[in-house]
Amino acid sequence: xxxxxxxxxxxxxxxxxxxxxxxxxxxxxxxxxxxxxxxxxxxxxxxxxxxxxxxxxxxxxxxxxxxxxxxxxxxxxxxxxxxxxxxxxxxxxxxxxxxxxxxxxxxxxxxxxxxxxxxxxxxxxxxxxxxxxxxxxxxxxxxxxxxxxxxxxxxxxxxxxxxxxxxxxxxxxxxxxxxxxxxxxxxxxxxxxxxxxxxxxxxxxxxxxxxxxxxxxxxx
Ligand code: ADP
Numbered sequence: 001x002x003x004x005x006x007x008x009x010x011x012x013x014x015x016x017x018x019x020x021x022x023x024x025x026x027x028x029x030x031x032x033x034x035x036x037x038x039x040x041x042x043x044x045x046x047x048x049x050x051x052x053x054x055x056x057x058x059x060x061x062x063x064x065x066x067x068x069x070x071x072x073x074x075x076x077x078x079x080x081x082x083x084x085x086x087x088x089x090x091x092x093x094x095x096x097x098x099x100x101x102x103x104x105x106x107x108x109x110x111x112x113x114x115x116x117x118x119x120x121x122x123x124x125x126x127x128x129x130x131x132x133x134x135x136x137x138x139x140x141x142x143x144x145x146x147x148x149x150x151x152x153x154x155x156x157x158x159x160x161x162x163x164x165x166x167x168x169x170x171x172x173x174x175x176x177x178x179x180x181x182x183x184x185x186x187x188x189x190x191x192x193x194x195x196x197x198x199x200x201x202x203x204x205x206x207x208x209x210x211x212x213x214x215x216x217x218x219x220x
Contacts, residue, residue, distance in 0.1 A: 014183075022065035029059055057094055064091055067118065074116045074196075078220055081152045082110030084117060085145060088124040095129075100138025103128075108146035111219040119193045120217070126186040127156045127213050133179060134160025134211060151199070151216040159210035168205050 033055050040048055089103060096103050113120075131141045135158055144155040163171070163178075170176050172191040177184035194201050198218055205211040 018065055022062045026059070026062050026066070029055060029062065033059075060091060061094065074119065076114055076116055078112050078114055079117050079120075080110060081113045081115075081120075081154070081217065082107060082145065084115075084120050085110070085124060085143070085154065088121050088128070089143070092125065092128050096132060096141070099132055099135070101132055101135055102140045103143060104140060105143045106145070108144075110145055111147060111152055113152050113197075113217045114220050115197055115217065116193075120197070123190050123193050123215060124154070124156075126190050127215070130186060131156055131158035131160065131211065131213075133182075134158050134162070136161075147219065148216070150219055152219050153214060153216050155212055155214045157210060157212040162207040162209050162211055163205040164207055168203060171203060 033052070036043070036048070036051055036055070043051070085105075089105060092103065128141065135141070139159055142155075142157045144153075144157070146153050167176070167178060171187050173184070174188045175184040176187075191201060194215060194217070200216040202214040202216070203211065
């Protein structure tokens with residue numbers, strides 16, 4: 001119990017720290033963007049566009065952190081699942097590029113689901129982050145979206161290091177982690193959110209071969 005408490009405290013602290021850093025970074029970022037807009041006649045237009053789009057990306061990441069850090073009221077609405085996925089993929093892009101990872105996206109059919117948008121974003125992001133961590137030397141993550149019966153299915157597969165059966169059976173338990181700086185909470189949160197959306201998660205994995213995480217969410 002004591003270790004559990006300590007882990008929770010550490011996590012809360014790390015989360016608060018991330019959010020306060022995000023807040024601190026947001027202000028100078030806004031200033032730099034403003035100054036750049038003022039100097040648009042003196043900066044090479046190609047550079048101007050690049051700087052601006054990179055600043056906007058930073059802004060998006062920082063805003064994402066601020067949103068994640070706030071205890072959010074849950075709002076179930078009818079949403080386009082594909083739009084949520086694409087938003088997450090664009091947030092994830094900068095991290096994947098930095099880690100030498102290509103994300104392949106294949107969409108067969110995307111429909112309307114009833115969900116809390118931020119929670120579903122968190123689900124997709126956590127699964128993508130795990131896939132990336134399973135690919136320490138880079139590689140590919142395949143994202144596949146289609147419909148199976150009355151469910152929107154989103155499959156994330158990586159050809160990373162995979163999981164042993166022991167880990168696979170326990171996935172979703174709090175503090176289950178094989179990562180040196182992991183906290184073992186990501187998949188627990190993912191499972192909770194999917195349950196609250198009356199969905200399902202199916203994971204298949206083999207050590208040295210890779211992992212596929214399938215998320216099923218009921219369509220409207
Ligand atoms: P964390 O990422 O902090 O370790 P998670 O709850 O997100 O916590 O994941 C728990 C564990 O599940 C990870 O430490 C890892 O061992 C395993 N895991 C999750 N996703 C994958 C994946 N795509 N490939 C290999 N192992 C994975």
